Amino acid sequence: MVFGMMIGLTAISYGTRPGVIARATTKEAIRQPLFLLLLTISALVLIGNSVVPFFTFEDEGKMLTECGLATLLIAGALLAVWTAGTSITSEIEGKTAMTLLSKPIDRRQFLFGKYIGILQAVIWMFLILTAIFALLTFIKVGYDQKEQSLDVTPYWQWIKISDVELPVPHPDRMNVVGAILPGIALTFMQVAVLGAISVTVATRLPMVMNLVICFAVFVVGNLTEIIVNSSVEGQANESVIFTARLISMVVPSLSAFNISSAVATGRIVPQDYLGLSLIYATAYIG
Structure with missing residues (x-):
């Protein structure tokens, strides 16, 4: 799925007219100080979470996973929303976009190129943070085993290839x-949905309002499922139930991309759930 998405984005960036705008937007997003700032702070937070104990005994690994996914989500969402506000809004206000739209490129292609460019910048940030996150998780595995007085899994396993023994990372x-990768994929989908909303809002409203609206969507979207279930289970009147369901139809159900409960119970996210989440995110973005 990841390789397919990368191939698709590369084909768009180098084989279409919006791709020119996408490449320029990606370079602009990566060069801005916010990218390096978010990347540095997020990396330090990930390292700090792996070093500072959570005092949860055998659940240290689960807490590291939850905090790591939250860190990636916040960093990616801030980058996407901020870049949309500074790039699209500033170009519209500065009439730069009018120059582009006067050429053989329409409004839809312009916004599509901007969105793809923002998405590619988020991908670069996610790739770096995922590498750090995976390394810290790899190192942290033995911590819970020590707390439970179990045998600590070694870092390496030696395998013989053509009479030569080589070290490879231990499968356990x-x-x-590998168990954290589905969570990272779902986190990226949530950022992609928020980025699409931000790009849409940026064409009409200034950056401050963009931030406020995206924050409201983020909060309500993660509470949508709770609101609907509470209104039904609590036997609320029809107007309350109607309002709750209307909100769930208008605002994306971002809670579908949140796997905190699965992490807390140690469950594995099935592949079909990832596929359905991708379809939902793609449909909403489109």
Whole structure:
């Protein structure tokens, strides 16, 4: 799925007219100080979470996973929303966009190129932070085992290839690292949805209002499922139930991309759930 998305984005960036705008937007987003600032702070937070104990005994690994996913979500959302506000809004206010739209490129292609460019910048940030996150998770595996007085899984396993023994990462540790990848994919989908909303809002409203609206969507979107379930289970009147369901139809259900409960219970996110989440995110973005 990841490689397919990368191939698709590359084809768009280098094979279409919006791709020219996408490449320029990606370079602009990466060069701005916010990218390096968010990347540095997020990396330090990830490292700090792996070093500072949570005092949760055998749940240290789960807490590291939850905090790591939250860090990626906040960093990615801030980058997407801020870049949309500074790039699109400033170009519209400065009439730069009018120059582009006077050429053989329409409004839809302009916004599509901007969105793809923002998405590519988020991907670069996610790739770096995911590498750091995976390394810290790989190292942290033995911590819970020590707390439970179990045998600590070694870092390396020696395998023989053509009479030569070579060290490879231990499969048990790699399984734990692999378990966080679906969560990272779902986090990226949530950022992609928020980025699409931000790009749409940026064409009409200034950056401050963009930030406020995206923050409101983020909060309500993560509470949508709770609001609907509470209104139904609490036997509320029809007007309350109607309002709750109307909100769930208008605002994206971002809670679908949140796997905190699965992490807390140690469950594995199934592949079909990832596929359905991708379809939902793609449909909403489109």
